[in-house]
Amino acid sequence: MHKLLLPGLLVIGLTACQLNPVNTDQPRTQDVTAEKPASDQLEALIEQAWLITLDASPDFAYSQGNLDKAGQLADLSPKALASLNERRLQVLGSLKALDRAPLTKEQKINAQILQDQLQNSVDLYHYKDHYLPISSESGFHAYIASIAKARFATEQDYTNYIAKLNALPNYFAQQTYWLQQGLASGITPPKITLKGFEESISAFIVPVEKSGYFKPFTQYPKHFSDTQKAALTLEGTELIKNTVLPLYHQFYDFMTQTYIPGARTTIATASLPDGEAFYENRVRYYTTLNLNSDEVHQLGLKEVKRIRSEMEAIIEEVGFEGSFADFLHFLRTDPQFYPKTAEELLKEAAYIAKKADAMLPKLFGKLPRTPYGIQEVPAEIAPKYTTGRYSGSNRDDEPGYYWVNTYALDKRPLYEMEALTLHEAVPGHHLQISLNTELTSLPNFRRYSYISAFGEGWGLYSEYLGLEAGFYQDPYSNFGRLTYEMWRAARLVVDTGMHAKGWSRQQALDFMASNTALSMHNVTTEIDRYISWPGQALSYKIGELTIKRLRAKAENALGEKFDIRAFHDAVLENGSVPMQVLEQQIDEFISSGKALRK
Structure with missing residues (x-):
């Protein structure tokens, strides 16, 4: 099973066809005009969508080379999330209006997958998925701790880390705000699934020296001087003691005293607002x-x-x-x-x-x-x-x-x-x-x-x-x-x-x-x-049944010319794709194999 593909990036799955998608018809954005070739319009939209992804995740943006994002955590304020959604709506509207007839086969796949990706993000925002930054397994309070697992090779890396520790109070406050909105509107995980959830919080309430957040201050690069290490350790210790650990205490109290007691008693998604859809x-x-x-x-x-x-x-x-x-x-x-x-x-x-x-x-x-x-x-x-x-x-x-x-x-x-x-x-x-x-x-x-x-x-x-x-x-x-x-x-x-x-x-x-x-x-x-x-x-x-069906289809069509290695390479050659696109890929694999038999 796989939920998070990359640290710091909320990975977005894609779908070839959505039921009851949010209405996202929008006018074309100004820089994507009908005068440009369709391929250029698509490239511009791809770039706009990618910038939105980077803006949504400073940590991922930093991993992609944007040094300005060092030391930042995601802004999850209502204004920030609304802005991201509005930007996605604009790109999605332009993408839907794009004339795809002149595009190559690969460009058409890109356009469809990007549209599905944007549509899903818009749908999740519409259905208020951001009210649920926790699940039965864990939540934001555990995933954010991965900031302590970054690479620490320079003093700047420690400076960036300390900046993130200082940003944690605002991050916890924003996430707690969304949890409160969920309580007010009935959009919470079912109470029964949160039994024992508090243990995932108390696991972080430990002495400073045993905290995962403190680990970077125990593993300095060899070239650091004793003076550097002493100063950084002191600052880190004070931050974890006086800022980080109190956040977990406060979150523990909120969850045990307010949130879990007030969580919904139903289990079906259908019981949520707009739940059936x-x-x-x-x-x-x-x-x-x-x-x-x-x-x-x-x-x-x-x-x-x-x-x-x-x-x-x-x-x-x-x-x-x-x-x-x-x-x-x-x-x-x-x-x-x-x-x-x-x-x-x-x-x-x-x-x-x-x-x-x-x-x-x-x-x-x-x-x-x-x-x-x-x-x-x-x-x-x-x-x-x-x-x-x-x-x-x-x-x-x-x-x-x-x-x-x-x-x-x-x-x-x-x-x-x-x-x-x-x-x-x-x-x-x-x-x-x-x-x-x-x-x-x-x-x-x-x-x-x-x-x-x-x-x-x-x-x-x-x-x-x-x-x-x-x-x-x-x-x-x-x-x-x-x-x-x-x-x-x-x-x-x-x-x-x-x-x-x-x-x-x-x-x-x-x-x-x-x-x-x-x-x-x-x-x-x-x-x-x-x-x-x-x-x-x-x-x-x-997914498995689809892959097996496509394999059987290829085996029957190609007979003794069927090559399992070539088939698997064909399945994986274009990366993660919707099942309908995968079927197109395998049909082409079969056609190519038949051509070689002649």
């Missing part, structure tokens, strides 16, 4: 296909039935005597399936990852230059965090990371690790995202974006590739693969069930628990994630 909007956004919630729900039920029969075949294979529920209980409770230490779990992940590295040349013609490492999920967010996730980098001197959750080891079964690793590391998220970022021929708005149906569909497809590459030799590991696939199929059912069909949280918990071997801890954290992140869970299965 917003959820259908999210269904279309996260699938990038012309689907509604009922169609997704029925597809999920069909997939659950198919996968269940394969799971039952494995139960028969291992000779287990008992019901399906008995076998799930056995998997959840037998100590043989669980690591004893965090180090054991991390070593298992590393071993599988290295095996996965070795299979890549047989499956891909082009591989990324960026390596990846393995890290524990940060302790402050681990209790309510998912089992694993990929965290990319926006710097060429840092790798990507495959995060493994080592919290509650008795809930982290080893039989799931092959599927998890193939999904989050390679050939899954790391490979796909790194290749995407290295596509320098793409405009930046595509290089640094993430389309969930493509990325998560690729991740789930990567789990399946492991079966063809010789993984899952142990039947329990293969059952783990199937339980992960079942997990994604069940998501189609429970996400639509809760948000559009009136399902209770308990109904969703029971459905997930009775069909997968996920531990009850994971089942609970996942269901709460779906509640507070409506629609995102639909990406995985829809």
Whole structure:
């Protein structure tokens, strides 16, 4: 699973068709005129949209070379967000009015993806998504702490960091303002999903020397003098003690005394203002296909039935005597399936990852230059965090990371690790995202974006590739693969069930628990994630089924000339794209292959 692609940049997924988009018809902006060629107009609009992205995220702008943004945090004031939205509306209006007939095929794709990206940002603002800077897993208070993980090579780097620490009170005040607006309008995460949320705040309330914010003051470059280090350490200590830590105390009090008690008691997105329209909007956004919630729900039920029969075949294979529920209980409770230490779990992940590295040349013609490492999920967010996730980098001197959750080891079964690793590391998220970022021929708005149906569909497809590459030799590991696939199929059912069909949280918990071997801890954290992140869970299965269908289409059309390496390169060659664009790419791949056969 992948939510944040790059530190400091809110990654925007894209969709090929939106349901109930906000009306964004606008006059053309003055500098994009009909007198210019369509290609020039498009380039100007792409540049305008990119400037908006950079203005929205000073940290990302700094990583892209804008030194004026050093030491700044995002301005989330009502005036700033309204201004960004108005600018997006203007560019979007011009883009919709653009005559695309003269554009090349690639330019048309750029125009469509940019329009979808802008439309999504406008939609989110319209539906007041900025009222929700927290989720069941974590929130802004944890993500902003990544400022302490920047590169510290010069005294200026420390000066910039200190400026950001000084900016934190305003940042917390702005985010808290939006939370208050959410309380007043009923736009909050459901109260049930915020149980234990305060632990993600108290994890930051520690002595200064143990704070993650203090770490840069313990790891100075060798060329720093003792005088420099002493002065910076003193300033940093005072800031963290008197500014940063009090912010977390205040936020803890606000959340426990005001926000969580006042959060809504319903769970469905449909119960929010404009909620039904917003959820259908999210269904279309996260699938990038012309689907509604009922169609997704029925597809999920069909997939659950198919996968269940394969799971039952494995139960028969291992000779287990008992019901399906008995076998799930056995998997959840037998100590043989669980690591004893965090180090054991991390070593298992590393071993599988290295095996996965070795299979890549047989499956891909082009591989990324960026390596990846393995890290524990940060302790402050681990209790309510998912089992694993990929965290990319926006710097060429840092790798990507495959995060493994080592919290509650008795809930982290080893039989799931092959599927998890193939999904989050390679050939899954790391490979796909790194290749995407290295596509320098793409405009930046595509290089640094993430389309969930493509990325998560690729991740789930990567789990399946492991079966063809010789993984899952142990039947329990293969059952783990199937339980992960079942997990994604069940998501189609429970996400639509809760948000559009009136399902209770308990109904969703029971459905997930009775069909997968996920531990009850994971089942609970996942269901709460779906509640507070409506629609995102639909990406995985829809994307995977689309990629599998396109592969079968290519195999049938090309016969013995089908080359799996060439096919995978064709899927990934244009980066993250909507499913409808991917189909066009594979149709061209098939046509090219047929031409070579003649």
